[in-house]
Amino acid sequence: MASRLAIFNMKGGVAKSTTAYNLAVGLVKFHNQKVLLVDIDPQGNASAALGIAIWELQIQLKDVLQRSISIEKAIFKTASGVDVLPSNLLLAEQEIPISGLPGREVLLKKALTEVDNHYDWILTDCPPNVGVFAINALMASEAVLVPVDMSYLGLLGIQGIERTLKLVKDYLDHPITIAGVLATRYDKRNNLSVEVLESLKTHFGELLCSAIIPETVRIKEAPSHHQSIFEFDPNGNGAKAYRQLVDEVYGWHE
Numbered sequence: 001m002a003s004r005l006a007i008f009n010m011k012g013g014v015a016k017s018t019t020a021y022n023l024a025v026g027l028v029k030f031h032n033q034k035v036l037l038v039d040i041d042p043q044g045n046a047s048a049a050l051g052i053a054i055w056e057l058q059i060q061l062k063d064v065l066q067r068s069i070s071i072e073k074a075i076f077k078t079a080s081g082v083d084v085l086p087s088n089l090l091l092a093e094q095e096i097p098i099s100g101l102p103g104r105e106v107l108l109k110k111a112l113t114e115v116d117n118h119y120d121w122i123l124t125d126c127p128p129n130v131g132v133f134a135i136n137a138l139m140a141s142e143a144v145l146v147p148v149d150m151s152y153l154g155l156l157g158i159q160g161i162e163r164t165l166k167l168v169k170d171y172l173d174h175p176i177t178i179a180g181v182l183a184t185r186y187d188k189r190n191n192l193s194v195e196v197l198e199s200l201k202t203h204f205g206e207l208l209c210s211a212i213i214p215e216t217v218r219i220k221e222a223p224s225h226h227q228s229i230f231e232f233d234p235n236g237n238g239a240k241a242y243r244q245l246v247d248e249v250y251g252w253h254e
Contacts, residue, residue, distance in 0.1 A: 002036070002119040003252070004112075005179060006141035010164065011157045012128040014149040015184040015213060017045040018223070019245070020125035021082070023145075025050075025228035026246030027121055028081040033250070036075065036115065038085045038124040038140075040108065040133045046125040047086035049223035050078045054088040061087040062094045064111050065136070066101070071111045080228060083119070091133070099132045105172055109140040130164050138168050143179035145249070147213075148200060150186050150193035158203065178204075179252055182245065184213040211245035214238060 007020040020037060024046075027033040039047045040061060044054040063069045064085070076084045101107065112122060124137040138144065146161055148154045168174050181204045187193045193215075200208050213219070214237050222232035229239045 002116050002122045004122045004124070004141040004143075005249070006124045006126055006137045006144045006176075007147065008126040008134070008138065008144045008161070009147055009157065010128055010130055010134075010160055011149075011154060014128075014147045014154060015219070016128065016147050017041060017043070017049065017125050018219060019145070019147050019182060019184065019213070019242075020123055021046040021049045021223075022228050022230070022242045023246060023249060024082045024121075024123050025080045025230060026242060027250060029228075029230055030243065030246055031250045033120040034083075034118065035081075035121045035123060036083045036085065036119045038108070038112075038122060038137070039087050040091070040137050041125050041127040042087055042089050042092035042133070043127070044086060044088040045223070047076075047084055047088075049226065049228075050080055050082060050084055051226035052076055052078065052084060052086050054086060057086060057088060057090075060091065061085050062091040062098070065091075065098050065107045066094065067107075071114050075115070079226075095132060104132055105135050105139050108136040112140055134164075135168070135172075138165070138176055139172060139174050141176060143177045143252075145180050145182060145209075146178060147182045147184045148196075149184050150190070150196045150215075152192070152196070155196050155199055178207055180209045180248070181207050182209045182211065182213065185215045186212050187215045209245060209248055211241055211248055213241045213245070
């Protein structure tokens with residue numbers, strides 16, 4: 001049975017998709033894990049970063065959620081070794097119809113039961129909101145990894161994240177937990193970065209990942225080459241930081 005982890009934050013620009021696809025590649029590359037990356041963010045950034053031509057998709061996640069095809073038919077193999085269940089903005093266009101389906105909160109969870117035994121990890125890249133797709137991602141996961149960028153607004157959003165998870169627990173009776181909180185876009189030369197990191201340490205304690213993702217242009221450039229940071233800049237600080245995260249997350253599975 002796969003370990004199911006959602007990469008979740010309601011705020012955009014926190015390196016959520018970047019973390020999702022680099023983590024997926026790293027688990028395959030360094031730990032020989034079988035990984036499915038579910039891209040339930042209609043922007044499709046994680047899918048595109050792994051080389052999937054998202055605007056040429058004939059079948060995608062929306063078709064799985066609408067139960068028009070089986071999940072196995074919508075999964076793409078990528079050169080990275082990561083299997084991807086992709087999406088694009090057509091998923092967003094179907095949000096209202098999908099929201100009206102019976103059992104709307106668990107559509108993804110039920111679909112994943114068909115392939116759960118095929119993988120060691122199922123990672124889900126969530127949209128930056130709390131709509132039906134984010135709820136599906138949380139309901140289909142055992143725990144969340146929360147990337148938080150080093151900004152005042154990033155810190156301010158933590159209360160909203162915790163409240164959302166509490167609602168999922170209390171109203172949908174799903175015992176989801178925070179597996180880890182990841183500091184992203186960190187710049188040690190920036191006083192605000194230092195202050196936000198200290199606040200995260202105080203608030204989350206041991207839940208704060210030891211890996212800290214730096215603010216670096218190489219991380220931003222890698223997706224345009226359809227490469228993870230491990231291939232694009234293997235000796236850079238970004239690759240070293242994400243490798244540390246990969247090893248840390250892998251330890252949660254053991």
